[in-house]
Amino acid sequence: MVTAIRRRIGTVALHTLLVVGGLLMVFPFIWMLLTAFKGEGQMIQDPLSWIPDPWRASNFPDALDAMPFGRAYWNSFYIAAITVVVTLLTASMAAYAFSRIDFPFSRSLFVVFLLTQMVPTQVTLVPLYVMLSHFGWIDTHLALILPAIANPFAVFMMRQFVRAVPIELEEAARLDGANRWTIFTRIVLPNIKPGMAALGIIVFLGSWNSFIYPLIFLNSEDKFTVPMLLASFKGQHGGLDYGMLLAASTISVVPMLIAFVIGQRKIINSMAASGMGGR
Amino acid sequence: MTTSTLSRTTDTRRPTTEETSERRRSLRGRRRRERWWAALFLGPQLAFLLLFTLIPLGFAVVLAFMKWDGLGEKSWVGFDNFQTQLSDPTFRDAVLNTLTLGLITVPVGLALALLIAMALNNVRGKTFYRVVYFLPVVTSSVAVAVIWQMLLASGDLGMLNNTVHDWFGITLPDWLNDPDWVMVAIAAVTIWSSLGLNVVIFLAGLQSIPAHLTEVARIDGAGPLRIFRHVTLPLLSPTIFFSFVVAVISSFQAFDQIYVLVDPDHNEGARTIVYQVYDLGFKKFEFGASSAAALLLTLMTIVVTLVQFRAQKRFVHYES
Secondary structure, three states: OHHHHHHHHHHHHHHHHHHHHHHHHHHHHHHHHHHOOOOHHHHHOOOOOOOOOOOOOOHHHHHHHHOOHHHHHHHHHHHHHHHHHHHHHHHHHHHHHHHHOOOOOHHHHHHHHHHHOOOOHHHHHHHHHHHHHHOOOOOOOHHHHHHHHOOHHHHHHHHHHHHOOOHHHHHHHHHOOOOHHHHHHHHHHHHOHHHHHHHHHHHHHHHHHOOHHHHHHOOOHHHOOHHHHHHHHHHHHOOOOHHHHHHHHHHHHHHHHHHHHHOHHHHHHHHHHHHOOOO | OHHHHHHHHHHHOOOOHHHHHHHHHHHHHHHHHHHHHHHHHHHHHHHHHHHHHHHHHHHHHHHOOEEOOOOOOOEEOOOHHHHHHHHOHHHHHHHHHHHHHHHHHHHHHHHHHHHHHHHHHOOOOHHHHHHHHHHHHHOOHHHHHHHHHHHHOOOOOOHHHHHHHHHHOOOOOOOOOOOOOHHHHHHHHHHHHHHHHHHHHHHHHHHOOOHHHHHHHHHOOOOHHHHHHHHHHHHHHHHHHHHHHHHHHHHHOOOHHHHHHOOOOOOHHHOOHHHHHHHHHHHOOOHHHHHHHHHHHHHHHHHHHHHHHHHHHHHOOOOO
């Protein structure tokens, strides 16, 4: 009886903790949504009212007119998509070489890959800027895509998955006369699909939310990615009209959140895997 | 299976002399072919790594010993850039601010994440809560900063200060403009936005702990605290260690949320090392000084990471 009551209290305490924490997580988003419908005067009312009165839906078309969000969505999407496809292919190829091909300096080369992960990306900001402007790639999307493809973490993560492919499958195919490339495309790739999906999600989110590279490498508004456009929107229109700024913020966030909720299981598990060192 | 057994039987047959030399030749040929395959498979990723990470890294090291504004003449200055940075109060403030951020976000963020993960582990509706806690993780840091800037603003605009003042009559600090409080605010926003990631990582770790281990401890009469201390914590320690290392590194590299949340040019309390790198490189165009600051950050990262790997032997329990 006593233990039952104690367990009951424990469960209530657990749920309270989770609910309070959950509210803290959701509340800023709800506040953003509500405030996106407020007019200028309603911001500085005292006492502050949560609910807009009147609701001003025009903030959304105004924000969309003020800056090219549609364009930014397309930019972010295709930059992330290309980065994902090329990273997945090249990283799993490298992972295959490291785990299945016997070649000189294999181990030391792998160590080099691991060590480059330790170097903060910020170190290469200035040299990359100099190099990219030398190639004439500043203010182009190549400046965002190409440097992002060099990804030792991706190689490391895919290596874990390639190593788990049964070697017998590969040996059987080799006896049938298949070469390395055939083995890679016909046997390895189909067997590491779950890993590629997980890595794809991680790389996609990283590219989508990246900020410092677009900030430094892009100048023209029509080339901006979604986060970059929002930051620039804040600089230009955010000083006065908070309703419109939060409408812009909503525009930049909500489609992503909907996509996340739809694919939540896969996305969360992939990100958890990244935190476990790739497995 | 049968094929591999077959090949093994042929292998054990004693070879004749011509066969040996032929095999040696074919072996050498095979090795050469293997090298070509390795080059083919490794080539693309290695080329990207060389061109966009290793060469720029080398270039950064060279630049750190130069004075250059990106356009005019380059000149060698030896260790001047490092000396200037190390004796510059803004750089030292940036290091202190960065460390302050790490000292708040890492322990508080990880402890909260562990607490929530443990709570979630024994509760129904896990999927729902995971989604809720993960929402900020998939939100861009720019949007996070835009929202929180207005929640934390001072005066009539700020939701938090305004509400607390109305309800309790307490005047809270001006979070984003007061140099003494700005890192606390930034730390809170950082914890808010990264909590969900650590929660799901710890939750995955907790679920990989075999249930019979905690069951055995319970039957032996261990209370929940003892089970946590002697069963859960040791088994989770590799996961905690990994998250710890990652959290420390990402606190050292804090930039995005700060750049949007506060302008460190107006509030020196918000200046981090990466902001210093950005400021020197892309606002003042002192490429050499910027590279030197970035290399000092690298050094700091490597030293702290190595210390952690040293220390892990005492705290982290690996199952063999």
